[in-house]
Amino acid sequence: MAVRCRVVLLGASGSVGKTVLELLRREREMFFLLGLSVHQNLSAVERIVAEFSPHFLSLTGLPEEKFPKHLSLRPLPICELAALDEADCVVIALPGPAALRPLLAAIGAGKRIILANKEAIVSAGSLVREALRGSHALLLPADSEHCGIFQCVAGEIGFLGVFHRPEKLRRVWLTASGGPFLDWTRERMGQATPEEALGHPNWSMGARISVDSATLANKGMEEIEAGWLYGLRPGEIDVLVHRRSLVHGFAEFSDGSLLAQVSPASMIFPLSFCLHYPFRRPNGEPPLNLSTVGDLSFCPPDRERFPCLAIAEEAFRQGRSAPCDFEVADRVAVEAFLDKKITFGDIPRLIGEVLARCAPVELLSLEAVESRQEEVQRCARRLVKNFSELGQRSRAN
């Protein structure tokens, strides 16, 4: 039997994790699931062990005594799993800032890293850049937009990898489906329910990223991430609303010519690309039939109706801790919205208020990032309480 690529999958029970497992299932002869992490989902672990027989498990959201001893898995802390000697490839499909420490561990261990998380780079881009400088790690962005841009510039990137600006790249355009509220008025959006916000037209995703897509906060964070990944400044990255999510990104080169990456709205495509890069292999999905594709439309986003995008872009311009602060404020706001403590329209208001109160600072260490996150989270939670009480009072009146 040929040597298989040994994969560690962090966040195995989430939406991206499931897609990675589907790809490993389709290509058993090429990949072996060496280890995984889940937060609390033990029934997912049972199913995955029965199917893939991994060796290592990290449980990030349960106490030690809950570890499923009957499954003959070796327990490992997540950062050790991310840096495991025997692993060839580490897929980081963890939500939110939980990805940052495992990402730095995998970089430190020189792994091939497939990153399906934007918060780590948004919060701590300069730390990730520093870590990559001294490492042989290969970082591949798996978000469909960033993977699309990666494919457009892959010929220019070569061995340099991401966190360098490809010499000929002038700017990039990330596409946004526009989420479920693209045609809603600002007034109607202000009162949108969590159920409505979770109904994404093209992608099936976790709750936070679905709401972030509905506010376009997601796209704002992707702009910041693209800035780090491709060495671009604010103003060199823009967003296009493209409802059908078939074109994922455009790279404009220094001669004004553009390349666009196109594929069906399925995470199979970017994840398969990352797993095989620099090769490509059939992934079992039907490709797009361009002869029936019809119209592809593109238009600029409406930053009045989607103020989260404009706020994220302002955080990008401010730099220092502002992107990290944005991520925390957005996370707290989305959580509060999903808990029905604040309205959909409160999300940008709350984020804007948090950023106004927290003047950006330099974040020079992981500890600085994490203590900043806690501080901003406390500030945001206090504001949630104010917003929530204000909302109750206004509803009572």
Next chain:
Amino acid sequence: MAVRCRVVLLGASGSVGKTVLELLRREREMFFLLGLSVHQNLSAVERIVAEFSPHFLSLTGLPEEKFPKHLSLRPLPICELAALDEADCVVIALPGPAALRPLLAAIGAGKRIILANKEAIVSAGSLVREALRGSHALLLPADSEHCGIFQCVAGEIGFLGVFHRPEKLRRVWLTASGGPFLDWTRERMGQATPEEALGHPNWSMGARISVDSATLANKGMEEIEAGWLYGLRPGEIDVLVHRRSLVHGFAEFSDGSLLAQVSPASMIFPLSFCLHYPFRRPNGEPPLNLSTVGDLSFCPPDRERFPCLAIAEEAFRQGRSAPCDFEVADRVAVEAFLDKKITFGDIPRLIGEVLARCAPVELLSLEAVESRQEEVQRCARRLVKNFSELGQRSRAN
């Protein structure tokens, strides 16, 4: 002064030639026009000499005594000009089969060749391939569609160059504006005048290529050319009607992901790309503003209303001399149409009739290609006479 790239421009007075001169004008510090050819246009030579001070001139359509001796240019036969020791780059912007001999000469001399002519490869693809095998020449296709595909696969091509199949390439899609008759009925198209056929919506080009765009014969020949350039078989290349000519081609890779090349409908972009490859430089044209681009539509071509496309594709499948025969038959038919000897609707009928009469043969040498071209041309011209007399009789009745 830095060393400039010394350019030989064959076909300097045509539409592509003028665009190349415009680029040389914009980048005088990088390029020097070493030599040029024109067919008969001596006033163009006067202007070009006054502006660019080239050293060599080839006159392909005038007797020796017409050579402009007062201009202190050295006369050279075109194939010597194409193989000139001092030249760094040879741009072949000659129309029709006249490009073949200079192309082979430039390949033999190991030049960087920018090819803005499809007939040479359509007629003698296997000869061009053989010539490239033993040469250090770099062949860059400047047709907007082929240059678009080249940009999509450039990261895969590397030092191999064209006439090799990039390993990961699965298929390509070439776009067609659809020409001026895209919405016409077949009946109305049958009676279209030369003036109507020359009114191309997006591109300003020579007469034959304009008519070829109106019949889609052009696109059929581009499919054949793409077959040679990227090692693809019939069925691995398809055509999409895309009216706005902003997306020039799509490359589909083995994982089902696609790259598309996008730029304004101006030959400045592909020619600038070829002149600078593997670098890219600002070319002075405003790039596409994607935020105002709006809708891009794609649909399959109607091979019933555009039978020339289907006939060219059949010639591609037949192989051997069939593509060469198609090119000759089409050239004669377009010439007869422009001379009002046959109708627009007669063009595909005449080509089909020629191909039915001339069973494909192997073409193993330049001489074989050229004698085949003469033979098919005679056959086609006889048929023009028949069609023309038939037409006169039917109009008389």
